[in-house]
Amino acid sequence: MSTAPAASGAAVVPPLFRGLFDDAAVFPPGNLPVAEAVPAHLAHRAAPYAAAVGPLLCGAGRLGELAAAADAVTGSAGGTASDGTEAGGTGSRLRVGLVLPGGSSELGPALTAAAPFAVAGVELATRDAREAVAALDLLLPPDVPAAVELPRELLRGDGLEEVLDVLVDSPYRAKFRTGGVVAGAFPDEAELAGFLTGCAQRGLPYKCTAGLHHAVRHTDPATGFEHHGFLNVLLAAAETDPKAAAEILAERSGAVLAEAVRSLTDRQVTVIRNSFTAFGTCSIAEPLDDLAALGLLSPDLTSQEDR
Template identity: 60%
Template sequence: MDLGEAMTVPELYRGLFDDAAVFPPGDLPLAEAVPAHRAHRAAWHAASVGPLLAPVDRLAELRELEPGFAIGLVVGPGRLAEALKAAEGLDVATVEYAAGEDVRATVAELDALLPAGVGAAVELPRSPRVEDGLDALAGTGYRAKYRTGGLGWSAFPSVTELAGFLAGCAERELPYKCTAGLHNAVRHTDLGTGYEHHGFLNLLLAAGTSDRAQAAELLAERDGARLATAVESLTAAQVAGIRRSFTSFGTCSIAEPLEDLARLGLLETP
């Protein structure tokens, strides 16, 4: 039995880590990101890896590198038609489209332009009226996308704000992905910046409830051992429900999340 056959990625983490290596703070050049992504797809942890995320402005360079795998196309507001035209000839698995002020108009644009078989996640602007956006997405077949970090302190939503988003999605049975600031498993304070980072294990557990107070409590937990114990107690049905809700998150590092899971005893690694 080879190493790939011997190692099994648990269902809770399968397809969880979208490869955002070319985005900040990683900023890996495409010429390095493409072979690195191929290596992830050939490694023991391949089942945990989602698509390589690519900005529309880098597609010409990406095409020259002949990736040979499906990508996630990241598109700014009002650029969907341009992006889809630029992506012709590439294997696009999903589009991540930043909504404007009118989320229903964004949904209508996706309905009109998105090719059959291509999924979409609509990034909602962070605002007190985020539930209007959730209402617009409910029942459309598109995922919501929410930003959980960035390069400045204001890019990190509070526990209360994020719990409201998660619970709002759960109430509408609306699947979602998150992006930025989540490459570590457990909530922590970054010693270099002082920013409060959410943990992806916290989010996975919070995805299993529609109770806002309980979601906030889970998001605030900083004890990795306690989170690991909670994860190990999940039933197969609970894991399936969590992953129907929280589908993936973008991370500029695939290695760091895996290392954190191994450190917590939640993942067997070579």
């Protein structure tokens, strides 16, 4: 996979990383105030690395706050913003991903409340995959993608197979939680490998969330938590053998992972990104800086003046 600048000299975001980083700035542990998250997200979307950035993620209960913050930034007089998009007030420039931890009962009201925005996706947490699929089929506009998340305790043993079988027969992605604010929120290599390979065996796309804002597996020095690296997950995404996937997830050498990324063919990149579509990160800067440090992203794309 080429990570070099384009022939014209302009640096580009390689296909492996395009749209990979959903902006979860308002969620823990970042907890950026919504009033600050909106202008920060719009700055990301206007930066040279914008192709790597997905939608701004927002919980159902904060959509009113989000609309007010968007109005404060974009104004209501219309016109054209610095990134070339129309400034139409009430968040018309914002691509928003709706995060619904309260289940299907939140879906209808959230879609109504999100009318001022361009809804880029829905992430629905549930304890019943079939019920969630039925609600999405009933209420979700056909052009809006969705991901369904079940608690990890329900995805152990036969539970994982049952949930993935339900989702593979639907138009929706799976969602898996890869971290959080307590040690128990982080799955080990075997558990994550089981999810990744179960999806790969079925051709089921998925997104991940939490704990992946660094490229390489590591132990957080402040908390002692074991974090998966998003490069590890990308490289494991094409594996159908759980043991092979777990070995990739356990790799702690950035040099080894970077060389593996460089050796990917265009077809392998397509397979990987058709599987692992995105992950939520409360920091956009950290994953970009990691990629630049590993030589996988041009430093021209990550200069501090663009953030």
